[in-house]
Structure formats: structure tokens, C-alpha cells
Amino acid sequence: MARIRVGLVGCGFVSELHMYAFRRVYGVDVEVAAVAARGDKVVAFAQHHNIPRVYRSFAELIADGELDVIDICTPPNLHAEMIVASMQAGKHVICEKPFAGYFGREGDTQPIGKHVPKALMYERVIEEMDRTRAAIERTGKLFMYAEDWIYAPAVTKTAGIIKATKDKILFMKGEESHSGSHAAHAAQWAMTGGGSLIRMGCHPLSAVLYLKQVEARARGEIIRVASVTGDVGNVTAGLKPEERTYIKANPVDVEDWGTLTATFSDGTKATVFSGDMIMGGVRNLIETYTSGGSLFANITPNTHLVSYQTSEEKLANVYITEKVDRKTGWQYVCLEEEWTRGYLQEIQDFMECAATGRQPLSDLALAYETIKVNYAGYWAAEEGRRVVL
Numbered sequence: 001m002a003r004i005r006v007g008l009v010g011c012g013f014v015s016e017l018h019m020y021a022f023r024r025v026y027g028v029d030v031e032v033a034a035v036a037a038r039g040d041k042v043v044a045f046a047q048h049h050n051i052p053r054v055y056r057s058f059a060e061l062i063a064d065g066e067l068d069v070i071d072i073c074t075p076p077n078l079h080a081e082m083i084v085a086s087m088q089a090g091k092h093v094i095c096e097k098p099f100a101g102y103f104g105r106e107g108d109t110q111p112i113g114k115h116v117p118k119a120l121m122y123e124r125v126i127e128e129m130d131r132t133r134a135a136i137e138r139t140g141k142l143f144m145y146a147e148d149w150i151y152a153p154a155v156t157k158t159a160g161i162i163k164a165t166k167d168k169i170l171f172m173k174g175e176e177s178h179s180g181s182h183a184a185h186a187a188q189w190a191m192t193g194g195g196s197l198i199r200m201g202c203h204p205l206s207a208v209l210y211l212k213q214v215e216a217r218a219r220g221e222i223i224r225v226a227s228v229t230g231d232v233g234n235v236t237a238g239l240k241p242e243e244r245t246y247i248k249a250n251p252v253d254v255e256d257w258g259t260l261t262a263t264f265s266d267g268t269k270a271t272v273f274s275g276d277m278i279m280g281g282v283r284n285l286i287e288t289y290t291s292g293g294s295l296f297a298n299i300t301p302n303t304h305l306v307s308y309q310t311s312e313e314k315l316a317n318v319y320i321t322e323k324v325d326r327k328t329g330w331q332y333v334c335l336e337e338e339w340t341r342g343y344l345q346e347i348q349d350f351m352e353c354a355a356t357g358r359q360p361l362s363d364l365a366l367a368y369e370t371i372k373v374n375y376a377g378y379w380a381a382e383e384g385r386r387v388v389l
Contacts, residue, residue, distance in 0.1 A: 002355035003029040007061045009082060010073035011037045011045035014096055018071055018146075019049050020338050021347035028351045032071075036061035037381035054300035058082060062089040069354050071146075072096060075185055076193050077103040082131050092354050094144045096201050099367035100129050100377070101193020113189030115252030118382040122375040129368055130232070137363060144350040144360045146366040149207040149284070149350065151342030154297035158288055159214045166218045171272040172211065174204025174286045177278035180236075180248030180256065187252045195254030197232060197375050201274030206362075206370045207286050208262070208270040216222030223264050225369070227388045230260040236277050246325045249276035261388075265308040275363040281324045281332065284341070299341060301332035 006022065008015055015035075016284060022032050036047050036055035046054045055061045061087055062070060069095040070086040080100055086093045102112075102121035111116035136143050151153055162169065177200065185191035192199055209225070216223040233254035237249055249256040256276035263269055284299035300321065308330050309315060315327040321334040338344050346362065353360045372389070380387040 001027070001029045002336070003031070004068050004354045005031050005033040005066055006069045006071055007064060007067040008032055008071045008073065009036050009058060009061060010053070011035060011042045012073065014073040015045070017030075017338060017343050018073060018347060019096075021343045024344055026349055027350045028355045030351050034061055034064055034067060037319060038214050038224045049268075056145075056247040058085070062086050062091060064070060067091060069094060070209060075191055076101050077191055080128060083143070084132060084135045087136055087141045090139075091139070092137075092142040092144070092348050094146055095367075096146045096199055096369075097206075098193060098374070099145060099200065100125055100132065100369055100371050101372040102189075103193055105347070106189045110350060111189060112255035113194075117157045118375070118379040122379045122387075123137075125371060125375050128361045129371060131221070132299075134367060136343045137311065142172040142353055142357070142360070144353060145362045145364065145368075146346060146350075147203065147206045147366065147370075148342035148346050149203045150210050150297070150366070151288075151345035151363040152299045152340065153345075154299050154340075154344070155211070155342070158286065158297050159211060160205055160297060161293075162211060162214050162288075162290070163218045165290070165292050167215075167288050167292035168219070168266075168338035169212060169215045169288060170268050171275075171289045172287065174208050174270070175273045176200040176271070176282070176284050177275040178202070178282045178326070179279045180250070180276040182248055182321070186248055189253045190363055192254065194374070194378060195232070195251055195258060196222050196249075196256055196274040196276045197258030197260065197272075198371075198376060199274075200259060200276075201260070201272050202272075202370055202374060203284070205260070205262075205272045205365055205374060208272065209373065210282075210366060211286075211288060212264060212268075221266070223367060225262045225268050225373055225376075225389055226265045227263045228260055228373055229263075229386050230379075232378065233382045237277075246279055247277050251276075258377070258381070260280055260373070261381070262373055278326065279319045300334060300337075302334075302340065303332065304335045304340075305323040305333040307331045307333050 034053035288295040
């Protein structure tokens, strides 16, 4: 059995999800052998997960000669530099979303989300992604894009049906929304590279881009994104403090509401929406309308278990689902959340790839195209016009 040793960068929420998945890999002997992060939390994280080596710097982690894979679970503004450095150190790389973004340059007027033109952001993001892609390809190592939606069972089944029927996808509609991030950096463009549309909307965007390529391969066609339109806003800006009891969105220079529509070269369409003011839990949805039918992929919420309860106190230690403000009343209880959202399948694929050298289902091409289309959407929204790619 192949043995793969992983070094984890970061010890936050996403790192916990990845650890859950690493422990459930089968057919490959996987060990998370090291973790690196600043602050004291990393020590407790390593102890909790029985990780033998703790580093306080990224440089120390990638210098560890026993590691095969670096798993990057850091804020987005660190991704590009860490990807290249890890791969140049001879490691395969798993990187959380988004792949890239514009996080500001010296001389930019602050805050950059309100002052740097989105057309310029698009241009600079493409330049950076081209440099990063070239650096990745020179190393000969694997880049694995941690887009869990590509592995979510509802999406993979949708893909399987499209492959079997070879029907033409006419329109897709995707959404990820919730009541807003608690993380302070989510409010700032310089940390996240945008607001709800890239922080959450990148998931359904990757899914619709992936499904369109599944269709293209099944039908023997070449299909690309031809143009993008978009609209963004800060719909919570006028709320009084007492009206923010349940809505956590409080942007500095990013959007809390965003939508983009991609027009493909075959004339078909896909619309992606993401909002930071949607209560009732996380909405992860993809609707696919084809020449032969309709497919509704409800990643969350779903009806595996629907609950009606009356006591918050009795449910204090019971997990219901992410981003709900209460556990009573009617609830859509999320069962096997890591499987439903694709985290287990994602890490399984990545470890098999690291062991065999094959390319992952969620790869560099998808990572690049997602960011390209997302930033084209920001550009289109700011200038109020269609951006042709």
C-alpha cells in the first residue's frame, strides 16, 4: 500500500474538515505528519489530531524532507506564494479555494475594493495566475484544487446522468448563501479578494463550469465561456445595529450580494448567486436544465432528516447544520455533512493522485477558469456591461 505523508498549513475550520477526511482515506496509507501555523492554537490542534510535528513557520514545513504533500488551508491572499514555494520544494499541493485573487499592491488607495478598478484587478489576476500556472507546470508536481462541490454526490450524479444521456445543458443556476461570515477578514477585499461572490459563489461557479465540460466531452464538443455579465451590492448597508442580530455580514469594501451570468460559446447560460444575508442555514444548490430533462442538486439543505423540536436547552450539544441561529422549530438536519458536501471524496481522490501520479478531478484548469470568470463578473458589474472573454 502506498504511503503518503501530508503537511498541513493552517489549523482553522477548513483544516478540521480536511483532517476528518484524511482519517477516512482507504487504499492509501495516509499520515498527516506535520502542521504549521502561527499562534498557540496550532499546538492544541496537533495534540488533538495526534500530529507529530508542529512548525511555527511555513518555510520550516516545506523544508521537511519527509513530506509528500502540502495542504494549504490559509486565507486566500497567501495561496499563490505558498503554492509555488511548496511545489518548488518538491511537494504536491492541495490548495483550498479560491485559487487566486487581487489583494492589493503598493500605492493602491485604501480600501482597495472601493478604489481599484475591477478591470485592472482582472488584468492583474490573470497575469498572476499565468505566472503561477507556469511555475506549477515547471515543477512537474500535482496541483489539486480543493473544490468540494465537484465531489459532492449530488453533483457527481448529475455529471453521470449528463454523460449517459449526452443531452445539451441549456441553463444552469447555482447558489451558495448564508447569513454571513463571522471572520473579520471576510469583510475586507485585501484579505479575501472579493465578497460573497468569490468567497462562496466560487463553489457553484466551479460546479457549473465543470458540468459544462462534462457535457462537452460527452458530446465531442468544445465549449468555453464566451462572455460574462454581473451585478453586486451591499444590501445590508442600511441596517441599524439592532437589525443585525442574525445577519453577520458587515462588509468594509466587499459585496454581500452578488450574481453573475456566464454565456457559453454554444449560446447556453449559467447564473450563479451568492448572498451573505440569507438566513435558515447554508444553501448549496445547483439546478441543471437540459434538452432531455431537469436535475435539482440540493447539496444542502436536503431532507435526509427533518426535525421539529421545542427545547433549545436540550439540544445544546447537538449539531443540526451550519449557520442556523436556532435548533428548534422545523430544521433540515445535515447527516454525514462531510460526505454530502464532498470533502471525503475530494481527499480520497487527492491521495490516490499523490500515490499514482494521475491528475485529480478538480484540477488547475478548473481553478484558473473559476477565478477568471469570477473576476470578469466583478468587472462587468462595476462597468454595467457585458465582458467578452
